[in-house]
Amino acid sequence: MKRIITIEAVKEAVEAAHAHFREEKGGKNADYIPYLKNVPSDLFGISVCLADGRSVTVGDTDYRFGIESVSKVPTAILAMNQYSAKKVLSQIGADATGLPFNSIMAILLENDHPSTPLVNAGAISACSMIKPTGNAEAKWKAIVDFISGLCGSKVSVLDELYRSESETNFNNRSIAWLLKNYNRIYDDPDMSLDLYTRQCSLGITARQLAVMAATIANCGTNPVTWEEVFHPNLTPHIASLMATVGFYEHTGDWLFNTGLPAKTGVGGGIMAVIPGVMGLAAFAPPLDSAGNSVKAQKALEYISVRLGLNIFSPARVELAAAEPVREGVCK
Ligand SMILES: NC(=O)CC[C@H](N)C(=O)O
Secondary structure (H helix, E strand, C coil): CEEEECHHHHHHHHHHHHHHHCCCCCCECCCCCHHHHCCCCCCCEEEEEECCCCEEEEECCCCCEECHHHHHHHHHHHHHHHCCHHHHHHHCCCCCCCCCCCCCHHHHHCCCCCCCCCCHHHHHHHHHHCCCCCCHHHHHHHHHHHHHHHHCCCCEECHHHHHHHHCCCHHHHHHHHHHHHCCCCCCCHHHHHHHHHHHHCEEECHHHHHHHHHHHHCCCECCCCCCECCCHHHHHHHHHHHHHHCCHHHHHHHHHHHCCCEEECCCCEEEEEECCCEEEEEECCCECCCCCEHHHHHHHHHHHHHHCCCCCCCCEEEECCCCCCCCCCCC
């Protein structure tokens, strides 16, 4: 079964979601990272990029916010691209923890294993894997260039956020050294932690995040620049990691309601991927108890239900072709 959706339908759904939830007052900004406490709470943007590069945006889609844990997705892809999906599975894992993103207990319970690159432990471990190992600046360049390639435009660190995170990341320091104790860190622990902290401090806009999601949806080829950023066979692997743990201990509820593989960050961003079809991003700083943006969740759930985007639905969506058309590479 197929369901064809038009860009007009996407535009209507995105605009309606923004109008519905603009006044939503639930949640509060992250405050364990001082910078995030001071980001204006009423910012709200939604951006969609289709797998053929067309886009729809509404609200604060050009505001640069902290990418935070959404950055775990590109680093996981980069590690799989540099090694292989199987290697990342054996060195890090792909299991949900059912626990908060920064859980130390999860490392102990998973039998000395970081469990997935989409929680802090696994993300620090993924940073340690990035090549060329032993060279912090070259590793950083590999990460930042990769993220810029996914977005089709340059991303850079928000210096004040980086300072704020580095001065307060005591829990993550413990994670890095605990992983070292279990031989689950594959480079210098302090360097790996710093790369993780830096990648979390990158500034990104909802518009850029939607292009990143669309590149993942478009099997690794950026639908705006048409650069092949990563190997096409990695899309199902990263989408399944996102579906498994993208909202930490709230992932099951999220997936039940939306059927969208997605990843959140404590900066208020969420990125969702519908393989072969589109990428979606929403941004609003106030968070729920698991660190997921309240407004962005509601907006994306509304759009998913209204457009029937649930990837588990037998009625798979397809985009109505545009003229002139350039088809996504997954076809
Ligand atoms: N969930 C998140 O976005 C957490 C990211 C943050 N930098 C941390 O490590 O705590």
